[in-house]
Amino acid sequence: MHFLCAIRDLIFKILPNSLVRLFMGKTSFCFLVHPRDIKDVRNHFPLWKFLPEKSIKWLLKKIWPLIGPKITGLTTVDGQRLNGRIIFCPLLPEQLILRRKNKVTKKLIKAAKLADKLGSKIIGLGGFNAAASRYGQDLIGKTKADITTGHTYTTYAVVEIARMATNIVGLEFENAIVAVIGAAGSMGSACAELIDHAERVKELLLVEIPARLDTLKKMFPKTNNRVSFSSTLSEIKKADLVITLTNAIGSIVEADYLKPGAIVIDDSQPVNVSRDIINMNSNVLIVGCAVQAQDIDCHYDFGLPREAIFTCLGEVLALCAYDCNSEFLTTGRVNIDQAKDIARMAESLGFYPLLIDNQGRSITYQKLWKVCEVYNGNAKKHPISFNSQPS
Numbered sequence: 172m173h174f175l176c177a178i179r180d181l182i183f184k185i186l187p188n189s190l191v192r193l194f195m196g197k198t199s200f201c202f203l204v205h206p207r208d209i210k211d212v213r214n215h216f217p218l219w220k221f222l223p224e225k226s227i228k229w230l231l232k233k234i235w236p237l238i239g240p241k242i243t244g245l246t247t248v249d250g251q252r253l254n255g256r257i258i259f260c261p262l263l264p265e266q267l268i269l270r271r272k273n274k275v276t277k278k279l280i281k282a283a284k285l286a287d288k289l290g291s292k293i294i295g296l297g298g299f300n301a302a303a304s305r306y307g308q309d310l311i312g313k314t315k316a317d318i319t320t321g322h323t324y325t326t327y328a329v330v331e332i333a334r335m336a337t338n339i340v341g342l343e344f345e346n347a348i349v350a351v352i353g354a355a356g357s358m359g360s361a362c363a364e365l366i367d368h369a370e371r372v373k374e375l376l377l378v379e380i381p382a383r384l385d386t387l388k389k390m391f392p393k394t395n396n397r398v399s400f401s402s403t404l405s406e407i408k409k410a411d412l413v414i415t416l417t418n419a420i421g422s423i424v425e426a427d428y429l430k431p432g433a434i435v436i437d438d439s440q441p442v443n444v445s446r447d448i449i450n451m452n453s454n455v456l457i458v459g460c461a462v463q464a465q466d467i468d469c470h471y472d473f474g475l476p477r478e479a480i481f482t483c484l485g486e487v488l489a490l491c492a493y494d495c496n497s498e499f500l501t502t503g504r505v506n507i508d509q510a511k512d513i514a515r516m517a518e519s520l521g522f523y524p525l526l527i528d529n530q531g532r533s534i535t536y537q538k539l540w541k542v543c544e545v546y547n548g549n550a551k552k553h554p555i556s557f558n559s560q561p562s
Contacts, residue, residue: 173215173217183285184285188288192289198255198256199290199291199491200256200292200293200294203260203279208264208441212231231263235278236282236285238289241254243470245467255488257469260282264298264440268303269420276304279309280310283313292316293318293491294317296320297484298440301320302418306322306501307319308503311502317500319499319502323510324510325482326510327510328482329362329482331514331524333349336412337412339543344372347410349374350407351375351414352415356416356417357503358416360505363375363391365507371396373397374396374398375397376407377399377400378407380402384402404423405428408428412435413429413434415436415437415438419439422443422444423443426445432542434455434456434458435455438460449530453541454541454544457529459529459531462524462525463523463524467488476531486501489517489522
């Protein structure tokens with residue numbers, strides 16, 4: 172079936188747009204995704220399960236972008252039902268970041284043009300597709316559709332999830348050392364700015380690679396909180412709350428870097444926190460980033476709970492539902508005022524930040540209470556809630 176679909180999508184390249192849309196149905200938006208690892212590739216292409224990793228990577232370089240399942244369930248503010256599509260850009264994270272840029276850009280443009288064929292008005296960039304296209308800027312003017320990275324809503328959701336997690340375990344923001352890893356990036360800098368503007372914390376530790384440390388310092392000349400800068404990852408050992416938003420390929424946060432009771436918000440895909448930490452019976456809390464989106468169905472297993480979606484897709488849906496103009500699109504850096512506006516749109520659609528781990532699984536009460544014990548049972552003063560939807 173996957174082979175036949177791949178041949179179909181190759182033929183679509185030479186067919187008129189009207190025929191493609193007649194065959195595939197009306198598409199209002201597209202969400203560009205990529206495999207996070209070899210396991211993802213083998214799940215999508217069952218016949219490739221028997222191939223060695225080297226052969227799979229070679230095939231991914233040769234294969235063209237593919238049309239995925241429909242995304243259904245979105246209703247606009249004026250009551251219209253809109254459908255979208257997943258578009259697969261078949262490159263692994265390391266291929267998107269480390270492969271020759273002109274070849275990556277060409278493949279991303281092909282994926283965007285495939286979305287054009289379907290009639291998409293807006294294209295969302297999932298995972299490393301954003302960083303590989305200079306946060307969407309390489310695709311502007313190459314497609315009729317508008318481009319958004321989804322980073323604006325994701326920034327807001329990350330901070331909301333941090334508030335939820337700290338509230339549940341009884342950690343007060345004003346007593347917390349908060350570390351942001353990847354703080355010079357599009358989302359990292361915006362998260363740090365949002366926390367500095369909205370919260371009073373004990374210390375805000377901003378971590379970045381040595382080559383970007385001076386740039387990072389210039390981005391925060393004046394702050395409301397005590398801010399420190401570092402290029403040494405192990406310094407997060409002192410942090411109570413760690414937010415990691417990097418383009419690192421694989422895990423960079425190890426168990427030895429985290430103090431007992433640490434809360435880690437890991438929004439990176441692939442994840443930045445070692446899987447071993449999640450599976451350990453430890454008193455640290457690892458949290459992923461997703462939103463509950465009732466009625467939205469991607470018809471594809473992203474490894475998330477039912478009726479949960481990635482926050483970057485949530486932004487695409489919110490912008491479509493409100494038929495927003497280009498000023499709300501995220502390409503390049505994130506505007507935190509805009510993040511609040513898009514969050515209000517998302518909330519009106521019934522989208523609410525969700526507490527899951529960074530493997531897409533529900534967080535158990537046992538895990539929560541292990542972290543609560545570090546804070547001397549303070550969590551018992553707070554009602555346990557797994558999403559921020561008002562009751």
